[in-house]
Amino acid sequence: MSLVFTGVCSHGPGITARRDLATPEQRDTFYAAMGTMRAALREARPDAVMIVAAEHFANFFMDKMPPFAVGMGESYPGPIEDPDWLAIPRRETRGAPDLGRRLITEMLETVDVTYCEEWQFDHGIIVPLHLLDPDNELTVIPANINCQGPPLTPLHRAWAFGEAIRRAADAVPERIALIATGGLSHWPATPDSGKINFAWDTDFMERWLVNDRNRLLAYTNAETYRDGGQGGFEIRTYIAAAAAARGQGTLHCLLPIPVYATSGIVATMEIA
Template sequence: MLGLALASAFAPAMFREAVDWPRIHAWLTNGAPQPLDLASETREVVEQQIARIRAAYDVLRQQLEAFRPDVIVMLASDSGRVFTRVQVPQIATYLGEEIWGSTRYAEIAEPAEDDVVRLPCAPQLAAFLHRELVHLGFDVSYSRTLRPLGQPEYGTTAAFVAPARVLMPSLDIPVVPIYINTLVWPAPNGHRCYALGQSISELLSEREERVALLACGGLSHDHHGPRAGWIDQPFDRWVLEQVARGKGTEMKSMYDLESDALRGGGGQVRLWIIAAAAAETLGAKARIVDYFPSGSAATGMGFAYWPIAVAGAPR
């Protein structure tokens, strides 16, 4: 049964110390013109942003600890570590016993071995979800072993392993990693993402395991793109308003529009649509933990959770 859903923005700098932020920002923005107000984000402001990220994750971790899940279904997009343009699945489940990845980045010459996180997996639940989603008409790929094609030494995407270590420091809760294509065009539209979330929720209702769902990506950003460093606050706040009102269906048509603003990191809001659909299927509305635009992290930072009304779930 699904008893808790969580959603978090993701940026390479968010779990790093302030001293690392300028170097990561330079990599993400790659010389693109920056907003004038970036100058106001001093070292002190960055420290305050780090404190807000940590405080938000404290709330998410407390929700997770209160629910005591047996398994966490994790949703993230790959940024080229595991998949290359040779093969880009729209949806892919990982069926292995363990998944690993580095929180460091090859693009800024950080050795992968400096910080590797290993997560136990739940292959039986993963296989169940994979099989049943295919039966429901979703074209889901799968992998039983982790053999990254893009950056073999770095393992899976940091969007899986970096948040997981903060949310469960003991790394003892098995996970079901599901990759969603959000970056390579064409990608699943909002209608398909909402239907996927509904189906995941309905399938989990057949299971005895206590399951939490974690979506990690977004909010607005355009790392390495022409709008890198620019944050679409109206877009971010609109997304958060919809999930807080239990109106994730309003986001279904979002990707019907052809727009540069919805490519790049804006495409990762697909993960939030899936999480919202899964929770709303069970009557839950999101509680927004925090939101702030971070020019220094080049990302709109949003955090939310859906307390689902089942026995033992946080209220």
């Protein structure tokens, strides 16, 4: 039928693994916003949810790194991390092989997508999924943009990827929801873990909420690395979401939470 929902949120193992090390106010504000998005996603009655992630070498490594990947597997196990450490039980998430194949076929008309019948979820997908679908009811199509191992996917290609998602979603009879996930500024897994450039996050979200394509694509990798850290490269997922939805955004949460090693970010965008 069409794209019926678009949202973005931050991910990070700390969100679940170190949930209660945040102040109660930080924790409750972010978790409530995720609850709001969970309700909105359910209300959209999606047949499948495409989750555009920026994974961390769970499936893709520098031996052969695809700029874009989309799953068309029967099901996906995860988390790949220790469930006790991540505080998320291991699950098998239902995939959509036939629908995934049709979406990928259409997307390939404009972007070179690596298709995947196997995919393991790491915290980049499973943390948001756990919060948005704790009972494991949703059908999921995972997608990935290389935000991790340079040479990185250029921002304008992330935009093209989002446009391809939209075109493909609009071409199938099913109802497709889109969740894009990434931290904005963060320095994960380094001694800087917990550092957040909140001014940079706020500025990025201002650009995202009004869907200003030119300003979203204006960042150089050097600027992003300087101001947003290596974690800031994950803005690619938000850029793809804006290109897919084409509308204006609504902010539900934007709050620095150092112990989660990222800002707590939740926003949705109208489909225009």
